[in-house]
Amino acid sequence: MINFDEMEADLFSFVKNESSVDDDISFDTRLEEDLGIYGDDAIEFMLKYAEQYNVDVTRFEAANYFSSEARSLVWSILRSFFRKESTSKKSLTIRHLFEGIKNGRLDEDIINLSNIH
Incomplete structure (x- = not known):
């Protein structure tokens, strides 16, 4: 039987280790917006x-x-002037990653299903 509590703890540890973040994270933590994972680092992470x-x-x-690496740099600069978040990308959260583990795949269907819960 799968222990979801252990799986959750392991995923949180993995995310913190791979993103070099020491702050508390939750299922609602967004990979790009909250952890700064983007560009080539995002591909490597995935x-x-x-x-x-x-x-x-x-x-x-x-x-x-x-x-992308270049787009994130531009958006960082623009946000510092206008204090706006980019809305062109969808958010990927730790909850989505967890659902991917439970289902053995991560794609639009799994992400959309986990957004309902």
């Missing part, structure tokens, strides 16, 4: 996640959730 938890990410559209 590949490690897929390998660590045996999650199929072949249908996951990273470009819908993560900014």
Whole structure:
């Protein structure tokens, strides 16, 4: 039987380790917006996640959730002047990653289902 509490703790540990964040995180923590994971680092993060938890990410559209390196730099500068968040990308949360682990795949269907709960 799968112990979801242990899985949750392991995922939180993985995310904190891979993002080099010491702050508290929750299921609602967003990877790009809250943890600063974007660009090549986001791709590397997702590949490690897929390998660590045996999650199929072949249908996951990273470009819908993560900014490129150059775009993130531009948005950081613009946000400092205008104090606005970019709304062009969807948010990927730790809850989505957890649902991906439970289902063995992470794609738009799994993400949309976890948004309902």
